[in-house]
Amino acid sequence: MAGKRTFTMIKPSTVKGRLEGKILSHIQESGFHIVALKKTQLSKEQAGKFYEVHKERPFYADLVEFMSSGPIVAAILEKPNAVEEFRTLIGATDPAKAEPGTIRKLYGISMSENAVHGSDSDENAAIEGSFFFSGTEQF
Numbered sequence: 001m002a003g004k005r006t007f008t009m010i011k012p013s014t015v016k017g018r019l020e021g022k023i024l025s026h027i028q029e030s031g032f033h034i035v036a037l038k039k040t041q042l043s044k045e046q047a048g049k050f051y052e053v054h055k056e057r058p059f060y061a062d063l064v065e066f067m068s069s070g071p072i073v074a075a076i077l078e079k080p081n082a083v084e085e086f087r088t089l090i091g092a093t094d095p096a097k098a099e100p101g102t103i104r105k106l107y108g109i110s111m112s113e114n115a116v117h118g119s120d121s122d123e124n125a126a127i128e129g130s131f132f133f134s135g136t137e138q139f
Contacts, residue, residue, distance in 0.1 A: 003122035005035070006082035007129040008090075012070035013113040015039070020073045023103055023116065027077060030089050036076040036133040044068045050131055059112070066112060074132040076125075083119055090118045 008027070010020045020039075028034065042050065047067040054060045079085055091102025095114055098105035108114040119125035129138070 002081040002084060003125065004078055004080055004082050005122075005129065006077050006079075006086045006125045007117075007119045007132075008075050008077060008086065009117040009128075010073040010075075011113065011115060011117065012066065012072055013109055014107055014115045015071050015073060017107075019107050019115070023107060024073075024075070026103060026106075027075075027086075027089070030085075032077040032079045032082070032086070032089075034075055035078050036129070036138045037073070038075075038132065038137075039071055039073050040132070041071045042068045050128070062112065076129040076133060076138055083122055083125055086118050087120070090116050 010023055014020065014023065024034070024037075044064055047064045048055075051060065051063055051067065054063065077086060089103060091098030091104040091108075093104070093114055094111045095104045095108030098108065103116055104114045107116075119128050
């Protein structure tokens with residue numbers, strides 16, 4: 001059974017471009033309820049731990065560098081079938097290949113600066129959400 005929560009992170013280049021409000025509005029207008037939200041900045045150590053699953057990939061070091069380069073906005077979102085619905089809403093990893101109207105098509109710069117992170121499974125959504133938020137920070 002698909003879960004009702006997912007996790008997203010608005011990436012540093014998008015926050016730097018002051019687009020987080022537009023993206024959060026887009027998310028809410030698509031029927032998602034924000035159950036936890038915070039603006040923070042990841043240290044290189046935190047970014048490395050968050051993306052540890054990619055440690056052996058050639059892009060890992062650049063990803064850690066980028067994700068610790070400025071503030072991010074982290075959120076837990078709620079909606080039936082949340083992970084799949086959100087993945088559809090954000091579009092393909094490469095903004096050039098994303099469907100029109102998706103968040104990455106509208107706000108992404110490049111494959112690495114693609115506006116937002118979105119969980120790829122119910123299990124990862126729970127892990128990623130609890131990386132940023134305690135139970136008392138989720139409403």
